[in-house]
Amino acid sequence: MICLSVMIPFFPTEAAQKDPHPNSVEGLSAIGFVFSITAFMQFLTALVIGKILPHSGPKIIIILGGMLISGSIALFGFVNRIDDWPQFLGICYALRAVQGVGTAFELTASFALLFGIFPASISLVSGLFHGFNGLGFAIGPALSGSIYDQHGFLLPFIIYGGIMAASTAAVMVLLPGDIEIEADRKSKDIFMAALKLPVSALWLATALVAGAAGGLLEPGISPYLRDEFGISPSHVGLIYLLHSGVFIITAPLTGYIGDRYVKPKHLVIIGSFLHGGALVLLGPVKTAGVLSPALWRSTLSMAIVGGGLGVTQTCLVPGMLNALYKAGFTDSVELHGTAAGMITGFFSLGIGIGPLVGSALTGAVGFPDAAAMFALVLIANGFAFIAFSVYECIRAFVRKSGSCNTNADTPSETTPLIRDNQDSTGV
Template identity: 25%
Template sequence: MNRKNLVLAAVAAAVCLDTLIYGIIIPILPAYSASLGASPWQIGVIFAAYSAALLAGTIPLGILSDRYGRKKIMFCGLLSLSLSTIGFALANSIMLLVVTRLMQGLAAAATWTAGPALVADLFSPEERGAKMGVLSAANGFGFLVGPAAGGVLYQWGGYSLPFVLCTVLAVLIGLLVLMVIPGHPSAVGRVANGQSLRQVLGNRGVLTGSAVILLGSIGFGFIDPLLPGYFTQKFNITPSTIGFLFAVISLCHIAAAPLVGRLSDRVGRLKLIRLGLIATALAVPLLAPAGNLLLTAAVMGLLGITFSLLLTPSMPLMADAVMPTEDNSHDAGYGAAFGIYNTAFSLGYLIGPLAGGGWLEFFSLPSLLVAYSVFLLLVGLPALTAGSRSLQAD
């Protein structure tokens, strides 16, 4: 394995660990928080602390990675992840759990800005989509394995065991990052004088990619919390069966993401994003008429592929947009661009549950699926088309 691919493997391992730990917490933390006397509202605060830290930290950490190098930010992120993970094992109060979740959110912000930016530094646009597809697949694998691993490890060794093992993994991956990622910014791209946040925010490619991420994450934002209850009422199934249905999405995404990324290198990012947007709009409403578990699993798998078409090319699209050209004397602002990427994703995850939950106060979930589909076609598609024309004009 050459040096660049070894660095890619280290970044993918960090991304996978971040989402693995996020998933492990899902079946464990609510019950443990309740045992400490947390109310439902306080449990919500504990979980929201992660998103708040991610939202607040992602752009500043992206800018810092442009200025001081990816390695420092990634290592600090993994150090924060190690401390937060062992913190979960030792926390004996609600306040400590909130602080630990804040640290975990900052760790994710570091990994999800410096990591993709490092890949953008190392690989040319002709291969960037394929390499970032690997990161997307690693992310999906972490989400797939995390909840199940958390439940199994909790049954084997109690509350602390999952966090102790993940702390060991975080330390090992941190050492891997120290060994394989070059320390000097010039070794992985000229990042010392990156583009300013204003310049990156004004970039049409960044705006287009951010809009795509926002649209897609809104869908995930309401699908994750609302579909389990809908499936339970519709099919009278157990949580393990619901977990299987969601695992189908992750498996199809893991399989599709590297292929989609590689295809975007050949045919263009925007073509696949447009296809993914239309396909997602057509597939989402199919969840309601699917009358049995087999058909429902097929639709969930289809969504894993369509969301991959929509989201996977958006990462290399944003990197391509801020790449220096002969007419642009500024260095690449990859860190700032991926900070904006993560901000858009976090906002979508915030808007999705709120909008979806509010909709269900008055209407049904099938109507919400149709409304989201219409939103993608009537708002998302014209916005993407306008963005495409602006990019072509440039």
């Protein structure tokens, strides 16, 4: 994640300088798609990687992902030397697509591996996993913005590509090569079956919405903060550091609570409302005319966005697995990998849609109003989970009442025909 976030503080501004029609809707959308294409490739790759894992094992998938990411990140540092606008965009799209494939390899294989090792603490593992991802997003923009201010465009990508290559080499040496994932024949139709389940469709939609709202910030927040408040890329990176820092704290805490006290489907309601409410205040909404833009308020909103996203993202895979368990799927590592791949895929699809739609809306109505539109979708998603929870409570109550009446009047196949004295007296 540290490699994917390297370009957030400065790339939109650098790309706009090469655009023959800067600040146009077409130009902003083209720059937004540089961020989106990575997520789209993650979506396409993650949906099939769960089927490959049982045959290849997680280690080779993680290593291949690291190699793809490190090579494409390092090469991306040279794109600013291309002056022709169409060629510049084409090379950016190609390299970011490769990064998306590599990221899907790493995330899905890592999820399946960790869930297989720690099956009793899936929510906590999910929280810690997302927390370290958030740490990458925190370090990435903060350091890359500072390096860019001091040394220019190339060096941040070379440094981060080298870090990724070194971590891949460490995986090759330290991760055992005999880790296997057994295929489960019953889970081969998980994807299509899950799409037919209303509850799992709700979780996939939540992943899509949360990803889109998160992806909105990648191309939009840096130009907005710099134009509105005149701050430097390094300062933008520090605001992202706060945003990701809150995410880092929130994600594992949510995982701990989700494993012990509160169900993921209830926690995701809190996350959706926090995320949506913070986006409304991020600008704030200029058309409302209630609040004037303030750097402190935007900074605080970014922190709350990190907390809301941390709660929601941590709940996605555990919630999806719970839905599949209730639908009758057997617990297996391949089930974990497939569920993680589906959630990662739809979350990535959302991250791809977010910059694309967000850039178009920003060009049309401005970033604050664009953020408010995404906020409405998040809040609506929270109400959808409230409605589903109420529906489940009503259904459980009806079933319980019906089963009680049936047991009282009609003996089942397992009911003893002759009760002993203790039963007959009720003692």
